Amino acid sequence: MIGGLGHLGLQEDLSLSRVIVITSGKGGVGKTTTSASMGMGLAQKGHRTVVIDFDVGLRNLDLVLGCERRVVYDFINVINGEAHLNQALIRDKRCNKLSVLPASQTRDKDALSVEGVGQVLEELSKDHEYIICDSPAGIEHGALMAMYYADDAVVVTNPEVSSVRDSDRMLGILASKSQRAEQNREPITEYLLLSRYSPNRVVRGEMLSVADVQEILSLKMLGVIPESQSVLNASNSGIPVILDTQSDAGQAYQDMVKRYLGEELPMRFTSDKRGMFGRLFGG
Amino acid sequence: MGLLDNFRSANHGRGSASVAKERLQILVAHDRIARGRPSYLPKLEREILDLIRKYVDVDPNAVTVSYEQDERQEFLELNILLPDQSEWYQSESR
Numbered sequence: 246m247i248g249g250l251g252h253l254g255l256q257e258d259l260s261l262s263r264v265i266v267i268t269s270g271k272g273g274v275g276k277t278t279t280s281a282s283m284g285m286g287l288a289q290k291g292h293r294t295v296v297i298d299f300d301v302g303l304r305n306l307d308l309v310l311g312c313e314r315r316v317v318y319d320f321i322n323v324i325n326g327e328a329h330l331n332q333a334l335i336r337d338k339r340c341n342k343l344s345v346l347p348a349s350q351t352r353d354k355d356a357l358s359v360e361g362v363g364q365v366l367e368e369l370s371k372d373h374e375y376i377i378c379d380s381p382a383g384i385e386h387g388a389l390m391a392m393y394y395a396d397d398a399v400v401v402t403n404p405e406v407s408s409v410r411d412s413d414r415m416l417g418i419l420a421s422k423s424q425r426a427e428q429n430r431e432p433i434t435e436y437l438l439l440s441r442y443s444p445n446r447v448v449r450g451e452m453l454s455v456a457d458v459q460e461i462l463s464l465k466m467l468g469v470i471p472e473s474q475s476v477l478n479a480s481n482s483g484i485p486v487i488l489d490t491q492s493d494a495g496q497a498y499q500d501m502v503k504r505y506l507g508e509e510l511p512m513r514f515t516s517d518k519r520g521m522f523g524r525l526f527g528g
Numbered sequence: 529m530g531l532l533d534n535f536r537s538a539n540h541g542r543g544s545a546s547v548a549k550e551r552l553q554i555l556v557a558h559d560r561i562a563r564g565r566p567s568y569l570p571k572l573e574r575e576i577l578d579l580i581r582k583y584v585d586v587d588p589n590a591v592t593v594s595y596e597q598d599e600r601q602e603f604l605e606l607n608i609l610l611p612d613q614s615e616w617y618q619s620e621s622r
């Protein structure tokens with residue numbers, strides 16, 4: 246279905262930088278929140294990073310990053326040759342190592358072609374260390390395009406049945422539909438990010454635990470992001486939550502970025518905040 | 529009330545989370561088996577069914593082809609359910 250691009254020599258050029266897809270299968274699990282925070286986190290560590298919004302038609306990465314009023318051209322304009330890449334890229338005002346390539350609000354998803362996406366990624370790889378692809382939900386064309394060139398995948402999962410199941414399906418797709426799979430190269434490195442986690446509900450036996458989800462999906466755990474009001478506050482004001490260094494979710498995202506870069510850190514925010522007393526009598 | 533709920537879930541381990549986990553383990557196992565199936569399987573199943581039906585009037589669901597795989601080999605299991613004898617005699621006597 247998707248043609249290989251070996252003839253364009255993309256494989257060699259892209260290997261200079263790391264392409265990371267943030268994916269899930271199910272919608273609303275926290276992919277865009279994660280893309281924005283991981284992008285900002287890597288950039289703050291000094292790495293030139295670009296985050297691309299693949300959610301054509303539903304663009305919201307620019308909103309989460311607070312740069313919606315600076316969008317002039319988008320990803321599809323670049324693919325169609327209507328704008329140069331540097332006209333469409335938006336440099337973050339808080340951290341100049343971070344750029345955003347916004348999605349189009351009006352276009353059709355099919356405007357994303359394997360060749361077009363490949364050419365944009367190739368050009369981005371010349372001056373970016375990390376290219377983060379914020380995938381749309383589902384397993385349709387847009388999601389396949391977001392993962393096709395990936396080196397790494399962060400599978401964002403919520404601790405509930407449908408999300409875990411869809412994550413597992415996504416693992417099957419990553420293993421068969423990516424360029425790496427088609428070219429019989431080393432498979433995509435897959436990571437699990439468990440988000441919207443409520444330790445007190447886990448204690449009450451109402452929510453799948455970190456261990457449950459990890460047992461079912463058996464992936465390397467990159468982080469556990471608690472369900473937190475700070476995420477909503479941050480997206481309301483167009484600030485990636487990782488910049489809210491006082492918040493639990495912000496700190497959990499900082500840990501996640503460090504783990505991605507190779508640090509070994511214990512998981513935080515996975516046990517009940519309230520003491521034994523609160524747990525017994527809080528209900 | 530909080531106290532009671534807590535004992536219920538903590539001591540008997542039957543909050544909805546444990547049900548969710550069991551269901552997921554089954555779902556995911558099924559999905560993974562389906563995913564590992566070679567792509568020719570549905571077509572093979574259909575063609576075998578057509579072939580059998582040239583000779584025996586079997587039910588459309590009478591043919592199942594299952595596929596399994598371990599590190600060393602692949603197994604293809606073909607199951608054909610023939611109509612049971614009583615039905616046979618009935619249809620013959622007609």
Ligand SMILES: Nc1ncnc2c1ncn2[C@@H]1O[C@H](COP(=O)(O)OP(=O)(O)O)[C@@H](O)[C@H]1O
Binds near residue numbers: 271277
């Ligand atoms: N850890 C969290 N705690 C609370 N709300 C969250 C959390 N992560 C995401 N959300 C909220 O969930 C909604 C969906 O998040 P989003 O990142 O857009 O998901 P996706 O991109 O997977 O559709 C948003 O309203 C977001 O603010």
Ligand SMILES: [Mg+2]
Binds near residue numbers: 276277300
């Ligand atoms: Mg999104």
